[in-house]
Amino acid sequence: MSQEELKEEENNKLIEIEITDEDSVEDIDDIVSPFDPKDIKIIVEPKTIDHLVQRLRFSEIDLNTEFQRKGNLWKADAQSRLIESILLRFPLPAFYFDAEDDNNWLVVDGLQRIWTIKNFVINSELDDPNNKPLELIGLDILTDYNAKGITYNHLTRAMQRRILETTITTYLIQPGTPKQVKYNIFRRINTGGLGLNSMEIRNALNQGKPSNFLKNLSEDPKLRGLLKVQDRRMEDRELYLRAIAFINGEHSDYKTPLSGFLDKALEALDKKSDEELQKLRSGIIKAIEVQHALFGKDIFSRSIDKKSNLKLNSALFEVWVSEVYKLTENQQTKLIKNKDKLASKYIALIANPDFSRAVSTSTSGYSAVQLRFNKIKELIINYTK
Template identity: 40%
Template structure:
């Protein structure tokens, strides 16, 4: 059976990007982080401690700035039921914070609960503050705001104990990444790129966002890669890690390798960053010229439906194209029909190459296989 045909039945992510199939046994780190470096404090303060932090803005509630995850997703009934749970002394689930900056905790888990507490106990704007509604046990409190509760009920809320876990300063980034990945359990579980965006605020986050908005990238991918959940930045980050460090230096896992690339941006000069942007643009232009609408897709000679964009093909082709000289790009452009045919033949006839862009794409051998195959094909066509 021609392996290419399997792509026509591939799962779709947003209908445009192929969902990667992962074998967890192949995704382990070569050198897992030292668990002794995990530095998390467990505290059981009164709820009033969190209320005061929210009031004084020492908890960053605008998580869209670092997670692109909205607060206030719960309707008034669900928010009211949370307040009711506190009043009848039901225990709340634990809150998780990144307390690297003690003056500005980041909410890792518990955002909607904290938003509800803020809306009831802190917000004073009559149009925005929460009025209790549709309570199950304390229906006589329906319609009330925090200020309208009796003093004893206000004290129950303020003195209720909560469990909080604080990720403390000095915890290494790779450790924090894995903590974030494992513990976020809210209604919208964080994607790895959203976690990286939170961990590498400032220069790295801005740079990756700029690559994701690059006009040539958008053209090469026909505007098919969604910005929702930072999927576009995930693509840009995959390019960046192999461009900066080289596929021969890849060490699993892929998430950690991508995080190192974002951290490395802090060490780059403005001139170096402009060079990365320029090479990325040239790689995208070349991809568009050679492949047209088929760019970064596992296509056969006779496909019935245009396959989705493939992340692994993207990281291999974009990186290897970016590393070419202008002269080499021009030669490849003039021989684009030969290169396009050679790639289709490799996907069809080389089962190991096909697998390397289809499943467990973060495996070390598969990363090497796909990048090396693309590199050899380029050299063969240029040297022909």
């Protein structure tokens, strides 16, 4: 099992992965064309590796793994074989960039290859112990270069020129392309094992106020002490965004698919004032503290029934956080005061087959969302009168 798979398995021990069933039968009738095909603005441009190198020198390609969380993952031998392919003039796969800002291209596909070029060419120009140049190892054909500490600087000028003059194909998503179109492009292109997940794509396309808010919220010391959840692939940020999406309105206004619902929720953060964002942050923290007071270690988990595994359930998280957030301080206090009675009814609700399905399978379907919200709201009302 690879290191990536081990990390994924470890995270699955902390979060209960529900089957979201984005393409469930009940949603098929709702499928409509989300945008006009003429809004797809992508141009194909032949360039050279030297073009990428120049942009890397001036930090005009965003290699910030803040939103991708997986830059520079290839081992030295895999990187070396890419350089070998270039030296042998083997064709390379195309590169995809979001070129909305010409001074700061976002990598849509090709991140590991670009990191390899940086490590081999750019790092050879630096005197930085934290950015050591790639030394070629594990080559299959140019075996004379193996295990000799060969870097870009050791190559002859002719070999260096061969690298820099290598032609590549770039697909550039043009300025003015609607964000909804970009979401679709990102998701369709990123289908490989290291592709961006939905939350990383959202974050990539909503840099600034929205991404910073979620980042700061997920790193809050209080919340990190209360919740055990990985942040390697932004699982924690998506949890908070799911709650925020339902805080923004009533659950009856929910529309499938969940991915689009969350896209709009993150975009909406950009329109909020600093005061509104601070209120949102404080309210979410308070709602989670109330949950901890109610259920302790079983917070947002079906384990309260003493039969299920202790895993954070995102469907329970979104409904409890958003509904407790909307309570007054007096109502929250009453809820905690009645926690023993509430817990007894909640355990019975967890055991209900219909409710159990609504928080474990097809959780993004409209009917599942309505069922779990209605049941939890009814429970809350009974103990906040």
